[in-house]
Amino acid sequence: MGKLYFKYGAMSCGKTTQLLQVVYNYEKNGFNVLLVKPIVDKKGGDTVVSRIGASRKVDLLLGENDKLSDKVDIEKLDSIVVDEAQFLNKEQVKELWLISKLYDIPVITYGLKTNFLGELFSGSKALIEKADQIDELVTICSCSKKAKFNVRIVNGEYASSGDEVSIDGIDSEYEAMCPECYIDKVLKIKKI
């Protein structure tokens, strides 16, 4: 049976680099892989770009109300790889899960688990519920401990409120942080 995979990690954990390597390996061996990205993420447009410079054009940009099976002939696919999977909706995750089983192909999704408030994205929640295999890709905090939180930085300040998806024009950066640094620098809680 085909499996649904969710590979998650904080910012800069090498998700996209690994994703591009997986796509490359499938294609090098003559397999037909579909690279999908939810349209809500405007970063990089229809191209997936890794921090170390590799890139590939997305085969399908999936709109919020799109059904994957309406857009492509699944019969022809050997595998589906999804970038920024935290932005999928519940129905899209369910469809990917059904595809992996009914068509017996691997569906490999990559994304963040939690948003900058430390809460699950809806796509990540659905993936945690449905995935057959969940893997964490590890990255470290600037203090060298394992990072868990994705902290949003706006105008040089750590943000503790705002929309889940940052609005266009407002340029925010992200930093991966361990729980101790998150409590100290973002929540600024010293004792309770």
Ligand SMILES: [Zn+2]
């Ligand atoms: Zn730290």
